[in-house]
Amino acid sequence: MIDSRAIIHPSAKLAADVQVGPWSIIGPDVEIGEGTVVDSHVVVKGPTVIGKYNRIYQFSSVGEDTPDLKYKGEPTRLVVGDHNIIREGVTIHRGTIQDRSETTIGSHNLIMAYVHIGHDSVIGNHCILVNNTALAGHVYIGDWAILSGYTLVHQFCKIGAHSFTGMGTAVGKDIPAYVMATGNPAEAKSINSEGLRRRGFSSEEIATITKAYKLIYRRGLTIDEALVELEAMVPECERLIPLIQSIKDSTRGIVR
Incomplete structure (x- = not known):
């Protein structure tokens, strides 16, 4: 041996x-x-x-x-x-x-x-x-995250569960759970819907996470305002808990 x-x-x-x-x-x-x-x-x-x-x-x-x-x-x-x-x-x-x-x-x-x-x-x-x-x-990397080739992650950044980075992404802020980010500097693009489907998330759960993503990134809300609305959605879909927690745990601010 x-x-x-x-x-x-x-x-x-x-x-x-x-x-x-x-x-x-x-x-x-x-x-x-x-x-x-x-x-x-x-x-x-x-x-x-x-x-x-x-x-x-x-x-x-x-x-x-x-x-x-x-x-x-x-x-x-x-x-x-x-x-x-x-x-x-x-x-x-x-x-x-x-x-x-x-x-x-x-x-x-x-x-x-x-x-x-x-x-x-x-x-x-x-x-x-x-x-x-x-x-x-x-650096902290959550479960099921995928970092594509040549991804660079700055000190103390957190990358949430089920998230995804595109090739050559430069991460200087935290990436919340489920979020797909790419670019230099990294910008949020969408949720990792294909990855979630592969891991058994239902269509309804993915739709709710997509709604939550738009609430954070498309409504013009502050993070605190978005968190209030996200927490109100938890009874509808407990899959939102990792997303909410990853935002609360952020110390560098999240990619936008």
């Missing part, structure tokens, strides 16, 4: 069936769960915990120190869930004590080639980060 040309630190803890390819390096304070495959030429540094049934492709760097100049070697970590696919050349940095001290990646994510995930970021579940997407530190 472990190629003789791989280098595994004695303190690393690997489940019995973990596979490690040639010329990969597994450093100290690394834990890797059962069923995970680490291909050749991968570097995993700790403290890092990687869950079950992940696949990490060649030339990825997982759990490296952050380049943040405030980082002085404090003990921080990376935690990765289960069933993730981490493609070629991905870089994922551990956290900093200035924030969470931890970078966190959920489960069932597809992280495509040359993606960068900066320190203290949080990735939910079932997300897709397409080639060359780059997340600065402290």
